[in-house]
Structure formats: C-alpha cells, structure tokens
Amino acid sequence: MASKKPVAVMRDVAKLAGVSHQTVSRVINEHPNVRQETRERVLEAMESLDYRRNLAARTLVTRQSHTLGIIGFETTLFGPASMLYGIEDAARTAGYLVSIAMVRNLDRRPVLEAVDRLRQHAVDGIIAIAPKPAVTNSLLAAPSDIYCVAVGGAGEAEAVPTVRIDNAAGARLATEHLLALGHRTVHHVAGPADWPEAQERIAGWRDALSAAGAAVPPIVPQSWNAESGYLQGQRLARDPSVTAVFCANDRIALGVLRALHEAGRKVPEEVSVVGFDDMPDSGYFLPPLTTVRQDFAELGRRSLTLLLEHMAGPDDAVSPAHVTVTPELVVRGSTAPPR
Amino acid sequence: MASKKPVAVMRDVAKLAGVSHQTVSRVINEHPNVRQETRERVLEAMESLDYRRNLAARTLVTRQSHTLGIIGFETTLFGPASMLYGIEDAARTAGYLVSIAMVRNLDRRPVLEAVDRLRQHAVDGIIAIAPKPAVTNSLLAAPSDIYCVAVGGAGEAEAVPTVRIDNAAGARLATEHLLALGHRTVHHVAGPADWPEAQERIAGWRDALSAAGAAVPPIVPQSWNAESGYLQGQRLARDPSVTAVFCANDRIALGVLRALHEAGRKVPEEVSVVGFDDMPDSGYFLPPLTTVRQDFAELGRRSLTLLLEHMAGPDDAVSPAHVTVTPELVVRGSTAPPR
DNA sequence: TTCAGGAGTGTTACCGTTCCCAAACGCGGC
DNA sequence: GCCGCGTTTGGGAACGGTAACACTCCTGAA
Numbered sequence: 001m002a003s004k005k006p007v008a009v010m011r012d013v014a015k016l017a018g019v020s021h022q023t024v025s026r027v028i029n030e031h032p033n034v035r036q037e038t039r040e041r042v043l044e045a046m047e048s049l050d051y052r053r054n055l056a057a058r059t060l061v062t063r064q065s066h067t068l069g070i071i072g073f074e075t076t077l078f079g080p081a082s083m084l085y086g087i088e089d090a091a092r093t094a095g096y097l098v099s100i101a102m103v104r105n106l107d108r109r110p111v112l113e114a115v116d117r118l119r120q121h122a123v124d125g126i127i128a129i130a131p132k133p134a135v136t137n138s139l140l141a142a143p144s145d146i147y148c149v150a151v152g153g154a155g156e157a158e159a160v161p162t163v164r165i166d167n168a169a170g171a172r173l174a175t176e177h178l179l180a181l182g183h184r185t186v187h188h189v190a191g192p193a194d195w196p197e198a199q200e201r202i203a204g205w206r207d208a209l210s211a212a213g214a215a216v217p218p219i220v221p222q223s224w225n226a227e228s229g230y231l232q233g234q235r236l237a238r239d240p241s242v243t244a245v246f247c248a249n250d251r252i253a254l255g256v257l258r259a260l261h262e263a264g265r266k267v268p269e270e271v272s273v274v275g276f277d278d279m280p281d282s283g284y285f286l287p288p289l290t291t292v293r294q295d296f297a298e299l300g301r302r303s304l305t306l307l308l309e310h311m312a313g314p315d316d317a318v319s320p321a322h323v324t325v326t327p328e329l330v331v332r333g334s335t336a337p338p339r
Numbered sequence: 340m341a342s343k344k345p346v347a348v349m350r351d352v353a354k355l356a357g358v359s360h361q362t363v364s365r366v367i368n369e370h371p372n373v374r375q376e377t378r379e380r381v382l383e384a385m386e387s388l389d390y391r392r393n394l395a396a397r398t399l400v401t402r403q404s405h406t407l408g409i410i411g412f413e414t415t416l417f418g419p420a421s422m423l424y425g426i427e428d429a430a431r432t433a434g435y436l437v438s439i440a441m442v443r444n445l446d447r448r449p450v451l452e453a454v455d456r457l458r459q460h461a462v463d464g465i466i467a468i469a470p471k472p473a474v475t476n477s478l479l480a481a482p483s484d485i486y487c488v489a490v491g492g493a494g495e496a497e498a499v500p501t502v503r504i505d506n507a508a509g510a511r512l513a514t515e516h517l518l519a520l521g522h523r524t525v526h527h528v529a530g531p532a533d534w535p536e537a538q539e540r541i542a543g544w545r546d547a548l549s550a551a552g553a554a555v556p557p558i559v560p561q562s563w564n565a566e567s568g569y570l571q572g573q574r575l576a577r578d579p580s581v582t583a584v585f586c587a588n589d590r591i592a593l594g595v596l597r598a599l600h601e602a603g604r605k606v607p608e609e610v611s612v613v614g615f616d617d618m619p620d621s622g623y624f625l626p627p628l629t630t631v632r633q634d635f636a637e638l639g640r641r642s643l644t645l646l647l648e649h650m651a652g653p654d655d656a657v658s659p660a661h662v663t664v665t666p667e668l669v670v671r672g673s674t675a676p677p678r
Numbered sequence: 679t680t681c682a683g684g685a686g687t688g689t690t691a692c693c694g695t696t697c698c699c700a701a702a703c704g705c706g707g708c
Numbered sequence: 709g710c711c712g713c714g715t716t717t718g719g720g721a722a723c724g725g726t727a728a729c730a731c732t733c734c735t736g737a738a
Binding site: 121 | 391392393394395396398399404406414415416417420421423424427428431436437438439440441455456457458459460461564565566568569590593594596597600619620622623624625627
Binding site for chain 3: 709710711712713714715716717718719720721722723724725726727728729730731732733734735736737738
C-alpha cells in the first residue's frame with residue numbers, strides 16, 4: 001500500500017518558494033503587500049505541493065471556524081429541508097461550511113444541548129429552523145457571544161432576529177380569493193395551536209372574513225399532517241353549507257380532499273379547497289391544488305444574509321432585525337365559484 | 340453591557356484544581372491513571388468555570404475533528420432528507436457533528452469540490468447521499484486518506500462501501516402483488532435511465548413478470564417527479580388493456596393517478612396502481628396508495644455504522660462492504676383484482 | 679543630505695490541546 | 709534500608725496556522 005502522503009504544510013510551501021511562512025500566509029489571505037512575483041512563486045509552490053491550509057490551526061488562533069450551525073426540527077419535511085438547502089447554498093458562496101444539529105422535540109433542554117454542541121465546534125453563528133417560541137427563547141438563554149437567527153417563525157417582538165413569511169398576508173390572499181369567487185364564507189382547517197405560524201394564518205383568515213362581513217366559522221386546531229386534514233375534512237363534508245375550505249398547509253389539504261371525495265362532494269364544483277406551502281407535487285393532487293406559495297429556499301438565503309450582517313457588526317443593524325417575505329397565491333384547479 | 344466572558348481554558352481549570360493541565364486533559368479523556376479524589380477535584384473545577392474544551396486545538400493535534408461530512412443532492416426531497424436525518428441522529432449519539440456539502444448536479448467537478456471542502460474542514464469521514472455512478476466514481480478519485488461511504492445507491496462491485504435497499508426485491512414485491520391479484524401483466528413507469536436504483540427496479544419488475552410468464556410491456560424512463568408520471572399516465576390511460584401499473588416512486592404514482600382520473604379510469608376498480616417509497620402522505624392519495632416502503636432513516640443509520648466500522652479499522656471488515664436493506668410492501672386502496 | 683513613511687519581508691510569540699518522557703510517590707521483597 | 713516496579717503527576721515540545729513587531733529597502737519632501 002504505502003499510500004504515504006506527507007501532507008504539505010505552510011513551512012513546506014515557504015521552503016519551496018524560498019520565502020518565510022509568513023509570506024505564504026499573506027498570499028493565501030490575499031494581503032496586499034506582497035510583490036507580484038513573490039506571490040506567483042508562492043502560488044506555484046502551493047500548487048505543486050497540493051497544499052491546503054489546516055483550518056483547525058487557523059480556527060485556533062482566529063477563533064473563527066468559518067462554519068455555521070443550523071438547529072433543525074423535523075427537517076425531513078419539504079419546508080424545513082428547503083430552507084436548509086437555501087441556507088447551505090448561500091453559506092457556501094459566502095465561504096462557510098454548514099453543520100447541523102437536529103432536535104427531536106422543542107423542549108428547552110435539547111435545544112440548549114444543540115447550541116452547546118455547535119458552540120464546542122466553534123461555529124461562528126447559528127440559524128434555528130424551528131419556529132416555536134420555546135426555541136427562540138432557548139436561543140436567548142444561549143451564551144451571548146454567539147450570533148443567532150431564527151427562520152420561518154413568527155412573533156414581532158422577539159429579541160432574536162427573525163426571517164419569516166407574512167403568514168397573515170398569505171392567509172388573507174387565500175381567503176379573499178375564495179370570497180371573490182362568490183363563496184359566502186370560508187372554513188379553515190388550522191395548524192397546531194402552539195405554532196405561531198398557524199396562529200398568524202388563523203388571524204389572516206379571520207381578518208379577511210371580517211373585512212368582507214362574512215361569518216367566521218369555528219376552528220379546531222390540530223396537526224400539520226394529512227391525517228388531521230382527513231379527520232377535519234370528514235366533519236366539514238357532512239355540513240352542506242360548507243363550500244370553501246382554506247387549509248393551513250398542503251398536507252392538510254390533501255387529507256381534506258380525500259375526505260371530501262369519499263363523502264361524494266366534488267372539488268371544486270361543490271367545495272373549493274386552498275392549501276398553503278406549494279409543495280413540489282401539489283399541482284398533481286386531485287384536483288390540482290390552489291395554494292399559497294412560500295419560497296422556502298429564499299427564506300433560507302435571507303436568514304443567512306441576516307446572520308452574516310449581524311456577525312459583521314451587530315450595531316450597524318444594516319437590515320431590520322425582522323425580515324418578512326411575502327407569499328404568493330397560485331391558482332390551480334381546486335377552486336371555483338359556488339354553484 | 341460588558342458581557343465579558345473570559346472563557347476558561349484548561350490551564351484555568353488546572354490552576355483552580357491545583358493540578359497540572361496535563362492532569363485535566365487526562366480527566367476529560369477518561370484516562371484510567373488518575374486518582375479518584377483528583378478526578379473529582381478537577382471535575383468540580385470544570386463545572387464551576389463552565390469549562391468546555393477547545394475542539395480546534397484538539398483537532399490540530401489529534402487530526403480528528405469528530406465531524407462527519409455529508410455530500411447531498413436534492414436533499415429537499417423526502418428520501419434524501421430522511422437519510423440525512425437518520426445519519427445525523429446516529430452520528431450525534433456516536434459523538435460526531437455532521438457537516439453538509441450539497442451539490443447542484445452530479446458532475447465530477449462539483450462532487451470533488453465538495454469532498455475538498457469537507458476535507459479542508461478535516462472531517463473524519465464522508466457519506467454521499469447521491470446514488471449515481473458519477474458520484475461514487477468521483478469519491479474513488481478523492482484523496483485516499485479519507486473514508487467514504489455511499490448510501491442509497493446501487494451497484495454490486497463498487498469499490499466504495501455502499502448501503503442500499505434491495506430495489507429489485509421491492510419491485511418484485513410490487514409486481515407479484517399485482518399478478519397475484521389476477522392481473523395478466525403489469526406496466527411500469529420507470530425512473531430516469533441513468534439512476535441505478537431505477538434500473539434495479541426495472542430489473543426486479545421484469546424478473547417477476549418473466550417468472551410468471553407474463554408479457555413485458557415497453558417502458559419509457561423519464562424522471563422521478565409527478566409531472567413525468569402524469570405524462571406517462573396519460574399514455575397508459577388510453578390503452579384499455581392496461582389494468583395494473585407499477586410506478587418507480589410515489590411521486591410518479593401521484594401523477595399517474597391524476598392522469599387516470601382525468602381519463603375517467605377508476606382506481607382501483609379498472610386500474611391498479613403501486614408506488615415506491617411510502618412518502619409521509621401516500622396514505623392520503625386518492626385512493627390511498629399501495630406502495631413499497633423504504634426505511635430511509637434506517638438506511639442513514641446503517642450507512643453511519645458502516646462508515647464508523649471502516650474508520651475503526653478498514654482491514655477488519657467487520658460488516659460486508661455492501662449492506663442491503665429489504666423493503667416492505669404496504670397494501671392500501673389503490674390495488675384490486677381486475678374486473 | 680537627511681529623514682519620514684510606506685512597501686515588502688522575516689522573526690518571534692501565541693492560540694489550547696495532546697503526546698512523550700521523566701520525576702515523585704507508594705509498596706512489596708530482598 | 710534499599711531496590712525494582714507500577715501508579716500518579718508534571719514539564720516541556722509539538723500541532724499549523726495568524727498577529728505583532730522589527731527590519732530592510734526605496735521613494736520623495738524638507
């Protein structure tokens with residue numbers, strides 16, 4: 001075998017180029033005061049030795065790992081996964097590596113443990129994809145020498161900078177679309193009561209109904225998944241006065257569609273349905289789902305920008321502490337005027 | 340403000356405990372030769388100073404970062420995202436942090452760049468979630484001092500250790516289920532031709548048909564998404580002899596279901612449909628989808644185990660270089676005997 | 679001619695660990 | 709009482725970078 005590889009270090013490069021290691025350091029850090037000729041000689045030496053700098057050594061002295069930490073929850077779902085993707089993409093171009101620390105539940109303990117784990121690995125900043133108050137609060141309790149940003153959450157007055165979409169506006173968009181089609185009111189299948197995002201969507205829906213003078217049907221907040229949509233859909237299907245349903249996300253909408261179908265109520269002829277998220281295949285539901293599109297990847301990118309700005313100089317406050325992205329209505333085949 | 344925090348280092352702990360830094364090091368590394376009383380004194384000092392060791396310094400000298408790298412592709416999809424989740428979970432309990440490097444396409448260049456990026460950050464090993472030959476080949480071209488494992492791919496004789504599911508067996512399961520219901524043959528909507536997993540599913544499907552003496556209909560490999568399922572579904576819907584369709588994944592199946600529905604062909608009464616993957620909401624399709632379940636998280640966990648074993652001692656070859664997980668048929672409402 | 683100042687380079691210290699080796703200590707056997 | 713040996717402890721030297729500072733040139737103004 002003998003796949004000996006005497007990994008080249010800075011001294012080797014320096015020796016080969018006939019300069020001091022400090023000059024090599026200056027070259028890789030693009031320090032201006034290096035003669036062009038010297039620089040080239042060093043670069044050549046680096047090339048021929050296949051040199052790459054030891055980031056651990058650099059981190060040790062600079063206290064910057066050029067690594068960002070992400071705290072994630074249920075990142076198997078499309079939304080969180082896309083945010084992760086967006087963050088990683090932006091981080092890469094900004095010269096950062098991304099490390100992940102997932103939490104199984106959103107209690108204080110696991111979140112703090114995750115922060116701690118990332119901190120030991122000297123991450124320069126943390127983005128939390130876990131939009132519940134418990135998480136942002138835990139973030140606040142984290143050591144203050146580390147920069148944190150939360151993405152996808154809600155809450156106005158959080159002390160932690162946040163990137164979020166305007167859930168209320170999205171819900172209004174959906175509700176107004178249905179009202180404009182001529183529905184007398186719009187029912188809502190809400191997300192879990194303890195998620196701010198679900199609350200904001202409820203608020204937006206309620207606002208739109210009130211503004212139009214429409215009745216506000218009761219809601220029964222449950223879960224984000226298709227099953228809870230199915231269960232609530234069965235209830236709604238039994239009520240002949242229901243002609244329009246706004247679902248807190250696309251998965252719930254999928255369950256509602258199935259319940260309506262099984263009850264023999266045609267969509268969109270008898271009942272219109274709107275979702276939220278615009279998952280990859282929502283356009284292939286039966287019927288293709290009208291929904292509110294969230295640009296998750298954009299959310300991820302924005303959160304990274306926000307984090308980097310805060311890291312650069314927290315006092316500058318270049319961008320506001322809370323960034324809001326506006327969602328967009330995508331009209332497909334699941335909505336129509338009432339008969 | 341003045342949130343000064345003179346982070347405690349090993350020397351501080353040593354001083355407080357009245358020992359040398361070396362003894363502190365022995366305590367945190369659980370070296371046996373430390374007197375019980377001394378150990379306790381040191382632990383107490385660590386506690387009171389809120390000491391945590393500087394991993395960069397440790398990495399510098401041990402050349403082990405206790406970080407694992409993951410190369411991912413399209414990790415917004417449920418499958419890859421779940422594998423990532425499974426890997427992270429297992430890595431955490433094994434004491435590793437996970438860093439991710441995503442690639443936008445599977446050419447050699449981006450993959451090698453990803454390897455390089457991870458290597459600079461001194462990861463101890465790499466798991467590639469990107470099951471195409473181009474990737475595993477690139478992995479082989481990577482510097483040999485780093486351990487690599489591929490997950491979710493196919494290929495028997497790869498030089499890179501692999502964890503995969505038995506796609507052929509899964510496809511056979513699906514096909515045999517349909518044949519057992521009484522269908523004369525089974526049509527297949529395949530995945531992209533250049534994915535080994537798609538090829539294996541084709542092979543399994545073909546095997547099952549041949550074994551039963553059934554005709555083997557032609558296939559038109561396309562993509563993994565609902566759209567391509569929809570397009571192919573429209574073609575199949577026009578052919579009245581089609582009574583059973585096996586789809587290469589659940590998303591394709593969703594598209595096929597929509598095409599059949601639009602063509603007025605009832606599922607499962609007129610046509611049976613089977614998917615592959617068992618995505619979270621497949622049970623709420625119209626009708627609920629019979630499918631082949633892949634345990635993605637398990638795949639992730641296994642790949643981590645394999646990697647750790649190889650890192651511990653490549654010669655031992657504790658477990659075989661290629662681990663195969665068996666999928667499972669989940670029967671729901673989209674399959675029935677032909678009329 | 680002298681001197682200030684900046685560009686280009688080298689010298690040395692230091693970041694916080696772990697590793698290597700030696701020293702101090704305790705203990706049983708001669 | 710002394711020696712050999714194993715346990716416990718400490719003192720340096722790495723590890724591979726960056727930061728601070730000093731030193732040489734060279735230029736241009738006084």
